[in-house]
Amino acid sequence: MDNIFVARQPIYNRELEVVAYELLYRGDQPGHAGVVDGDQATSQVLVNTFTEIGLERLVGDVPAFVNLTRPYLTGEYELPFPPGQVALEVLEDIRPDPPLVEGIRQLSDQGYLIVLDDFDYRPEFDPVLDCADLVKLEVQQASETELARTVAQMRRFNVQLLAEKIETDWQFRICRDLGFDFFQGYYFSRPNLVSGKRHANSKIGLMPLLAKLNDEDADFAELETLIAQDQVLVYRLLRCANSAAVAPRRPIESLRNALLMLGTRTVRTWILLISLSAVDDKPPELCRIALARARMCELLAREFRTASPTACFTAGLLSLLDSLLNQPMEEVVSSLPLTDEIKEALLHRAGPLGRVLQCVCDYEQGHWHALDSTPAESSLAKAYLQALTWADDIMDVITPTRSPHSLAGT
Known part of the structure; x- marks a missing residue:
């Protein structure tokens, strides 16, 4: 089948x-x-x-x-x-x-x-x-x-x-x-339906890190200085760098080595996920959704060939920031050094990036009627399942194994 x-x-x-x-x-x-x-x-x-x-x-x-x-x-x-x-x-x-x-x-x-x-x-x-x-x-x-x-x-x-x-x-x-x-x-x-109130002190200081991670002109020295201020973040980044999900060639023992080996994009992705997963008044599942959304955006962009896969990945990854930070997306976007194309995708689902992101969100949320005219519709399920598997593998490294309270009767 x-x-x-x-x-x-x-x-x-x-x-x-x-x-x-x-x-x-x-x-x-x-x-x-x-x-x-x-x-x-x-x-x-x-x-x-x-x-x-x-x-x-x-x-x-x-x-x-x-x-x-x-x-x-x-x-x-x-x-x-x-x-x-x-x-x-x-x-x-x-x-x-x-x-x-x-x-x-x-x-x-x-x-x-x-x-x-x-x-x-x-x-x-x-x-x-x-x-x-x-x-x-x-x-x-x-x-x-x-x-x-x-x-x-x-x-x-x-x-x-x-x-x-x-x-x-x-x-x-x-x-x-x-x-x-x-x-x-x-x-x-669904970020557009979330209140913009601020609640948790754990988000203080997160925006400067996110801004630096998305600044194309930021170098490793700046990133290393900022990351080194949080020893827990350093530990978790090293753990990620040494994980099977990244497939390292040798054990990584220092932050600088991790940054150099992983490369700019991978470092930004991992640290963004680690930082967001640490927000204490939001479920870690939001990070899982964001990661799967980013990966599915990337996969579809490669197949449809209508937008940059790298930019689509970034748009998908950032598309839940307003939910995680309890801020309107307009405020989040204005505080980050993003391209106009990514901003339009996040704010209005406009442009080639926005269309890919909207397609992924429609599939994720079960809006099947909106997908009837989507090109290569049969590819959506394959991309979705690949994205879920990839996101689960990453989240198993970023967060502890889930140990949910049992439902009655299970």
Whole structure:
């Protein structure tokens, strides 16, 4: 099978650690991105995940959330995986009649994690809630009063709560204060919807380093002086230089040797990632997304031949800075010595760089309708998977191995 399409969206716990990924359907016919048949969409996700791509490659050591249609829940279609690393999402439009309730109860008894998606409480769902482990509540249009009322209703049942479609810093903080256990939404990966407030002192001093890293005229002596002020950063850079991901020819023991061996672009990339991963009030997953986005931009630029791969990599890497720094992108861009082409891509998704970056963001966020006319659409899935693997390898060096708080039932 040449064209396989599965995307993923991270799910976070209260400490902003990634504890799961939701797997998203993408049709396998170019020009036909919409979900026409739910059973077929579910089957395609399962086939692509378990037989073509591999679950571990997509989600690592955390659970995968998969939407299931009625035939899978009632036992008409057999699930191709045992209980363990997959959570079963019950879609919001499924009617809770006796066959469905019995099917869900049997799956729960077998050890499957049961998740109610886009849940809107009605009394007839009580039997399903008795079997469920986790409830996903859409918070995008809800007021704080409405959310508090819904949370109080759910507390009558033995379920954990996930706030989905979080798009602002305010929504995230309200949901956390109301006691939600898990969080999901574009707030964590869509920079244009993030509040511009500043919160963490850990970001102080980061902008001068970022500016120097993106200054084409900066030499190694300047970089070495600036980097040497942070011994933790020096240690982590040396660790990166010695990692298998960089494939060194010999052990690197000094900062100067690391800078000379790695080269300007690699040094800038690694230090930028290390610095951003140390921001203490944002999830490290943002760095993973930024790195995968940068790599996918680079790969597509090479294939489409419409923009500089190097510039596309930089644009992708910097495209989440406003989320990480809690500053409007206009402020971030104005403080960095970037080319006009990269600035236009970051601010307006304009120009050849901007079009590549927008294409990558659309694929990453599941905006399939926007990709129907994209050249070489079949290349997107291949580039996406290569970028995920590359980003995971890099992040395994930059950050400690993920040790997420377990979800109930896993």
